[in-house]
Amino acid sequence: MAPNQQGDAFPLTRHSVVAAAQAHDPQERVRALDAITSAYWRPVYKYVRLRWRLEREDAEDFTQDFFSRLLEKDFLASYDPAKGKLRTFLRTCIDRLFLNQTRDAHRQKRGNAAVHVSLDFEEAEHELAASTQAGSPKDYFEKDYFEKEWVRTLFALAVERLRAQCQLAGKTMQVTLFERYDLGDAEERPSYAALAQEFNIAVTDVTNYLAFARREFRRCVLQQLREMTGSDEEFKREAQSLLGVEPK
Amino acid sequence: MKFLPDQVVARLQTEMQTPDLSGTRYRALKFLGRGGMGSVWLAADAVLHRSVALKVLSAESSSADLAARLMLEAIILARLEHPGIVPVHDAGTLPDGRTFYCMKYVEGHMLEQHVGGLGLRQRLQLIQRIAEPLAFAHSRGIIHRDLKPQNIMVGAFGEVLIMDWGLAKVMAAFSESIPAGQAEGQEPARAMQGPLQSVALASGNTTAHGSVLGTPGYMAPEQERGDVNLIDQRTDVFGLGSILQSAIQDKTGAQRSEPLSRPLWAICNKATAAEMSARYSSVQELADDLGRYLDDMAVSAYQENLFERTVRLVNRNRVAVVLVLAYLLMRMLFILFSRK
Numbered sequence: 171m172a173p174n175q176q177g178d179a180f181p182l183t184r185h186s187v188v189a190a191a192q193a194h195d196p197q198e199r200v201r202a203l204d205a206i207t208s209a210y211w212r213p214v215y216k217y218v219r220l221r222w223r224l225e226r227e228d229a230e231d232f233t234q235d236f237f238s239r240l241l242e243k244d245f246l247a248s249y250d251p252a253k254g255k256l257r258t259f260l261r262t263c264i265d266r267l268f269l270n271q272t273r274d275a276h277r278q279k280r281g282n283a284a285v286h287v288s289l290d291f292e293e294a295e296h297e298l299a300a301s302t303q304a305g306s307p308k309d310y311f312e313k314d315y316f317e318k319e320w321v322r323t324l325f326a327l328a329v330e331r332l333r334a335q336c337q338l339a340g341k342t343m344q345v346t347l348f349e350r351y352d353l354g355d356a357e358e359r360p361s362y363a364a365l366a367q368e369f370n371i372a373v374t375d376v377t378n379y380l381a382f383a384r385r386e387f388r389r390c391v392l393q394q395l396r397e398m399t400g401s402d403e404e405f406k407r408e409a410q411s412l413l414g415v416e417p418k
Numbered sequence: 419m420k421f422l423p424d425q426v427v428a429r430l431q432t433e434m435q436t437p438d439l440s441g442t443r444y445r446a447l448k449f450l451g452r453g454g455m456g457s458v459w460l461a462a463d464a465v466l467h468r469s470v471a472l473k474v475l476s477a478e479s480s481s482a483d484l485a486a487r488l489m490l491e492a493i494i495l496a497r498l499e500h501p502g503i504v505p506v507h508d509a510g511t512l513p514d515g516r517t518f519y520c521m522k523y524v525e526g527h528m529l530e531q532h533v534g535g536l537g538l539r540q541r542l543q544l545i546q547r548i549a550e551p552l553a554f555a556h557s558r559g560i561i562h563r564d565l566k567p568q569n570i571m572v573g574a575f576g577e578v579l580i581m582d583w584g585l586a587k588v589m590a591a592f593s594e595s596i597p598a599g600q601a602e603g604q605e606p607a608r609a610m611q612g613p614l615q616s617v618a619l620a621s622g623n624t625t626a627h628g629s630v631l632g633t634p635g636y637m638a639p640e641q642e643r644g645d646v647n648l649i650d651q652r653t654d655v656f657g658l659g660s661i662l663q664s665a666i667q668d669k670t671g672a673q674r675s676e677p678l679s680r681p682l683w684a685i686c687n688k689a690t691a692a693e694m695s696a697r698y699s700s701v702q703e704l705a706d707d708l709g710r711y712l713d714d715m716a717v718s719a720y721q722e723n724l725f726e727r728t729v730r731l732v733n734r735n736r737v738a739v740v741l742v743l744a745y746l747l748m749r750m751l752f753i754l755f756s757r758k
Contacts, residue, residue, distance in 0.1 A: 297421045322427050326419045352433065353426055384433060385440055388514075412434065 188256055188400040191246045200241070207237045207289075209327060209398045210257070213319035214264060215294050220315065222268050230291045236267060251401030255408070259400070261316045321412065324398060328390040329353065335386065343369065347376060348383035437474045438514035444472060455488050455584050460523060463507075470507060471523040475516045485517035491584050492519035494560055502551025504579050524579055529570035533665050538678075541665045542708050547578040549658060549705035555580075556651040556700065559589040563649065565657025566636040567664055587649055636660045639692045651701065652694045658701055659689025662708075681711055684720035 187209075190202035215233045218224045224232060239245060240263075249259045329349075336345035347365060354360075362380075366373045392409060399405040422430070436446050437459060448460040450471065459472045475488050492509040499505065509519035526532075533541050548570055555562060562569075564585040571579045638656035640648040663686045666678060689704050691697045698704040707717045714734035716722060722730065732739050 293419075293421075300421065300423065318424075318427075321431070322422055323419075325427055325430050326422050329422070330419055352430065353420070353422065381440055385438065387430075388434055388438065391434065412431070 187397040188246060188249065188251070192249075203237070203241050205397055206240070206246075209323060209394070210260060210320070211237060211289050212294050212297070212323050213257075213316050214260070215289075215291065216298050216319050217261070217264060217316045218268065219298060226291070226295060230289075232268070232271075233289065233291075236264060239267070249400060251399075251404050255404055256398065256400040257317065257320050264316075320398075324391065324394055324412075328387060328394045331390040331394060332383070332387050335390065336383070341382070343371070344379040344383040344386075347379050348387065351380060352384070352387075437472065437512050437516060437518065439472075439512065441513055444470065444520065446472070455484055455491075456518075461520075463520075469523045470520050471504075472518050472520050474512065474518040485511075487584070488517045488519065491586065494583050494586050494588065495519075495521065497558060498551075498555050498560060498583075500551045500554045502547070502578055502580060503555070503583075504581060524571050524573050524581075526571050526573040526577075526579075529567040529572060529661070529665075532572040538666065539712060542662075542682075542712055544572075544578065545658065545662045545665060546705045546708050548580065548661065549701040551578070551580050552654055552658065553700065553702045553705070555586075556654065561587040561589065561649060561651060562654050562657065563587055563641065564633055564636075565654055565661060566633050567661055570661065589650070638694075640694060648694065650694075652697045652699065655697045655699075655701055655704055656690055658704060659686055659697070662686055662689060662704075679711075680726075681717045681720040681722070685711060685717055688719040 187202045187205045190198050191206060193199055193202070211233055214236055215229055218232050219226070219229045245263055249256065332348070333345050336342060347369070350360065350365060351362075360368070362373050362376045365376045369376075371379075391412075395408055395412070396405050399408055436449075437457075439446055439461065443463055443465045444461040445464060446459050446461050447469070450458040450460050452458070456473045456475045459474060461470050461472045462468075463470045473488070473491075475485055489509060492506050495503065495506040496509075504521050504524055507520045507522070510517075512518050529544070533544065536544070552562065552565075560583070562580065562583060562585070564582060565580075569580065569582045571581055573579055636657055638649075638653045640653060666682065666686070685704070685707050688696065688707075689698055698707070703718075707719055710717050714730055716727070716730070
């Protein structure tokens with residue numbers, strides 16, 4: 171059997187956003203940090219709300235502060251991809267920052283001038299409420315809560331990427347079916363036949379469109395993951411444990 | 419950005435871990451389990467319209483080295499054409515870059531499930547049947563090295579199959595037909611995964627001296643010590659002996675009414691002797707001894723005394739003994755009555 175050449179390969183030679191954030195070019199750095207902020211602010215916000223029980227306003231300030239410092243203080247310069255995952259590094263930074271602020275007891279609130287990405291805390295608060303209703307209280311204090319939120323954000327950003335790419339390529343039906351079938355409520359999940367009837371297409375088309383969308387989604391996740399990890403090695407490890415693939 | 423509930427995230431993650439079979443003749447139907455280096459999937463073969471099993475290199479253990487090792491497992495299986503060894507149909511690389519091989523989908527039970535309802539005699543006969551494909555593999559210079567009840571399946575027609583050759587070793591004298599770089603010394607390793615709890619402490623292209631490969635509880639002492647160079651077919655004798663021990667000791671939880679005799683224990687002890695030289699020299703020798711035990715004959719593993727020998731001979735020739743005793747009784751009665 172000949173291997174499918176298109177595959178899910180993602181070029182390992184591409185510089186990660188983390189590498190760009192450590193670059194000398196200020197513009198490149200800002201763009202990279204914006205990308206990191208987009209990918210990580212929700213996990214950070216939810217993490218401090220639950221782990222450190224910060225009030226909503228304090229958690230917002232803390233999140234703004236954290237990403238401002240990331241930009242201003244060259245936090246990422248001390249990150250060594252060989253020593254661990256980026257998200258573990260960030261979580262350690264969050265904990266340290268929180269403990270330092272608590273110790274100093276006079277936290278300096280910063281504006282969001284340094285953070286260029288719009289942080290929709292209202293939406294994050296709704297998500298938090300939804301997840302806290304669904305889970306048991308002990309889940310919020312698990313060590314991997316930050317990781318769970320990170321995976322959620324990764325997939326959500328990949329869905330956005332998929333939607334944008336499919337719209338650009340005129341493949342809206344594929345992404346619509348994907349959203350209805352794979353992102354829908356498990357209890358109300360329609361059958362392939364029902365989807366075929368609803369969209370007036372053949373059942374085989376539903377199968378093919380969903381297969382296409384899943385393949386593309388997989389590719390989007392890998393692209394997103396590449397941007398959210400600190401090194402090729404970390405990217406490979408994450409791809410292996412998260413998606414079960416060995417990226418080429 | 420759309421919020422994804424936990425169940426959707428979990429579903430997407432599962433979806434992502436399903437091997438990418440797009441563009442292939444296979445379609446994943448069901449996750450069957452995890453074993454050795456990879457996960458095993460039930461798949462539909464669209465060309466031949468049949469169910470097959472796909473063993474796909476697991477994500478965590480995915481590396482060029484392990485990919486080569488999985489391929490070696492496929493090559494070994496392809497070389498071992500025997501009814502007791504699951505046949506390989508296809509092997510290659512999936513679109514997502516993972517190595518896989520396709521094999522016959524065996525519908526049946528694991529040995530442990532199967533022996534539950536069997537008596538001692540049937541269990542011993544089953545062990546004898548496991549020895550057949552194993553002896554065949556040894557004749558082809560392949561040592562399984564990971565024999566345990568979980569790696570033995572009994573198919574729908576009662577056929578006994580030895581599964582999971584991921585740790586198999588190709589002996590030097592038989593390595594000519596194995597592709598370069600995959601012959602002697604390049605021994606499949608596996609990650610510690612799931613219920614199989616196999617140990618893989620090997621790395622690199624060769625299994626270095628000192629590497630521990632096998633499953634605790636069924637591993638021969640030379641495997642535990644990492645004496646890779648000492649491993650030969652007697653290592654599999656130990657594995658089969660451990661399976662025998664587990665089958666007759668009712669580790670399966672089944673009820674066994676027959677008492678275990680000394681010769682049978684002696685067979686177990688000889689098969690699982692710590693010293694390789696004290697074991698049976700081949701699985702066939704072990705199977706033959708079991709056959710002798712089942713036929714009420716003297717076994718090589720046990721030196722019986724005169725009483726035990728007499729009892730065994732009486733048991734074995736019950737009809738003749740009864741006839742002789744009846745004749746003697748009649749003769750005695752005849753003499754007694756004729757005197758009166």
